[in-house]
Amino acid sequence: MKKHGKQMSRQSSIEAATDFFENGHFLSGLRDLVAIRTESQDPQFRNCLEHYMSSVIADKLRPLGFDWQIYDNPDPAGVPFLVAERFEDRGLPTVLIYGHGDVVPGMEDQWSNDLDPWAVTVVGEKWYGRGTVDNKGQHWTALSAIHCLIADEGRLGFNTRFLLDMSEEIGSPGMHVFCRQHRHVLNADVLIASDGPRLQADRPTIYMGARGNLNFNLRARFRKRNFHSGNWGGVLKDPVIRLSHAIASIADSNGRLLVEGWRPEPPSPAIKEALADCPIGGSDDDTSVDRDWGEPGLTLAERLYAWNSFAVVAISSGDSDNPVNAIQGEAIAACQLRFVVGIEPKSALEDLRAHLDAAGFDDIAIEPNHAVDLAATRQDPDHPWVEFVANSIEDTTGQPPVRLPNLAASLPNDCFSDILGMPTVWIPHSYPECGQHAPDEHALAPILKEGLQIMTGVFWDIGNALPRP
Known part of the structure; x- marks a missing residue:
């Protein structure tokens, strides 16, 4: 024409x-x-x-x-x-x-x-x-x-x-x-x-x-220096083990969020409809997604665009390239919550504190880090x-x-x-x-x-x- x-x-x-x-x-x-x-x-x-x-x-x-x-x-x-x-x-x-x-x-x-x-x-x-x-x-x-x-x-x-x-x-x-x-x-x-x-x-x-972005550190600091793991192993708390279990209490082994208050309202019918035509992955160059990771009962698009996700973006204690036989004095994890509309960052940290305390991890500190938070x-x-x-x-x-x-x-x-x-x-x-x-x-x-x-x-x-x- x-x-x-x-x-x-x-x-x-x-x-x-x-x-x-x-x-x-x-x-x-x-x-x-x-x-x-x-x-x-x-x-x-x-x-x-x-x-x-x-x-x-x-x-x-x-x-x-x-x-x-x-x-x-x-x-x-x-x-x-x-x-x-x-x-x-x-x-x-x-x-x-x-x-x-x-x-x-x-x-x-x-x-x-x-x-x-x-x-x-x-x-x-x-x-x-x-x-x-x-x-x-x-x-x-x-x-x-x-x-x-x-x-x-x-x-x-x-x-x-x-x-x-x-x-x-x-x-x-x-x-x-x-x-x-x-x-x-x-x-x-x-x-x-x-x-x-x-x-x-x-x-x-x-x-x-x-999605919004909430950044924070989790720190297990039990002593100012390290102690020989042979002489003291079994009677000193290991900060790496404690921190690992605290992190495991936040999300299960398949990434499902376990913190009360971190789980948003289910996607509305309008959001579900909008995401129905949103395939995730599939082309030759795309990263292979893990289909069993995240919130069960949601499509991949709903997990990615309409749900919250927790990630540990860095974790450190000791020197993995040159380890010594010692129980570390502290361990730290840099963490991130990506969140959708309806979650307030301040409340999210309060919910995390309450969750860790209830789970017996009151010795794990929640600290701000240098990253800037962004709203959803x-x-x-x-x-x-x-x-x-x-x-x-x-x-x-x-x-x-x-x-x-x-x-x-x-x-x-x-x-x-x-x-x-x-x-x-x-x-x-x-x-x-x-x-x-x-x-x-x-x-x-x-x-x-x-x-x-x-x-x-x-x-x-x-x-x-x-x-x-």
């Missing part, structure tokens, strides 16, 4: 995005971003974080008609924020875009075939490099879509604000306070951002929130903005996106949904086996190409097809 008018204009913009990708402009820009060693966990790279904002990203924003400013972070543990704005007309809707330019450590000595994490290496459809998916490649996709629209249309048809966070990998310290203090420069009708993976590589995905958020999968974005993606790709009420992982979505009070729609441009937070992080070129087409279509629709009041 021949296309006319607005539909022809939309297709023209998407073709411009396709050309931008296929002619190497997208890859060239991504190489500029990945080359900057923006490790937020290492203070020695603070100047790289600031250079990424004030020079590299600023140089990408300037030709797009953005005015930008760098704001101090109210938390000294964090890095300043960049806020940019492209204003077209007071009567137009405003879209807030969020991205983070910091990355986890490069892990240089662990990459395959001596790959350089600070350069984009193309191997077939895989583009290797730290930040190619988390999150440089994802916010570059949004900025590239804006470039393509302006180049093709000469306008966007909406106002745009862009918030760049350079401390996300250390929990975005200061961001909640910053959003409260600067509502006037961040206010928008909707957040449209990209982070995390699609459900599957070949399935466009959107999600509208995230979730939005109605049938929200008008969700419907609008989903329809746009289907128009572009020919298939409806999977709608996840929330991401299984955590991110500072509550800054936007709760503090700034706007609907949030996330469109990820990665896939589950991307190597995020690991050696060999990589993007799939077909996903980035389709992601650029998707974002161009969504932005075109906001500027041309969004119903006006």
